Amino acid sequence: MSRERRPDPFAERPDRTVRPPKSIEPTPALAQDDLRGRRVIVGAPGLGWRYDLRADEKVVQGSRTYVPVIPEQDWYRAELEQVEVFAPLVPVERVWIERLAIAAQGDEASDSGSHLVSLDAPPKQRPVLATHVQRIVGRRLVQVIDGVERRDLRAVTETYTSSDGEVCIRIATELEWYRWVWSGQHAKTLEVPSRLLWLE
Template sequence: MSDWSDPFSGAADWSTPTPLSVAPTPAAAATDLRGRRVLVGWPGLGWRGDLRGDDPVVRGARTFVPVLPEADWYRAEAEQVEVFAPLVPVERVWVETWAAPADEVSRLVSLDGPACRGPAPVLDAGPLTGRRVVALVDGVEQRDLRAVTELHAGADDEVCVRVADELDWYRWAWGGQPPTTRPLPVWALWAE
């Protein structure tokens, strides 16, 4: 059995680069919003995430973005049903894009827009169940995953976290069907 005081023991490849950071961009500058992860809010007030956008709608001289909670968006796509999407003024919507992580991250941010969020190794991320994670294996990122367990001993006593695709995560909520999961080693996972 491996030494639990050292979760880094084993065949981990610690030379793996860091995944890209989430870097919000104003939706007015985006060309395709359908299904994209978005944030809504107001500078100086605050921001809300775990939302998906749709193609902008023009009403008179104003542009609006239909915005849905992710659970509703996944259900509408999976079951091909209509769902209500509030129209949010485009100037209050930001699209999650990806950028290289900053060398130095400050906890003090500007309230002019949503803050960039750098990835954190899952060992440093605190509680994981339900959180969005990124798998980074052989330099390839896989996003839109949710952790369904905390850290545990996997095959060969390697420290792992079980993950599910977000669609399966949300299907679990609306249909009760447990998601298909797979264990991934901690060295390949980052919390967003």
């Protein structure tokens, strides 16, 4: 008697093939208003870029405009504990806002293509499926569920096989990730299938 073949229980699940999240397009802060809390990149063409920073509102001193810029860890602590933190003033022309790209056809996730970039401005950041990354602990992630993007997440583990055989990563919100640094309390984490996670 031949045994009837059972279908793959995951084959019809819509989350098995997840569309990549939007890319991040650095945009000059010069033309932007309402910068408080926005994720920013600072640097200078040809010299390099710093990431994982947050901005406050612009400050005008004399004829120059500056942006107070705070490392994300300090920004989260200041917001949570209502404490003052030192924010260096960066000339506005050296600050770029991380803006989500408008979804466009053909805006594919990063693959094995060329990784060369221009040094004139911070490069566009295309998402990379978490399963394609070897070292992921501490990296920024996007979780995609039913087409909805959940951001401000960090990987707390590398990829591993869960008890039910799914390849997973434990993640935490950025607030939990950074609170772990200043409080010593382990972050509250969630086990998520790596196929639903993208490196920002």
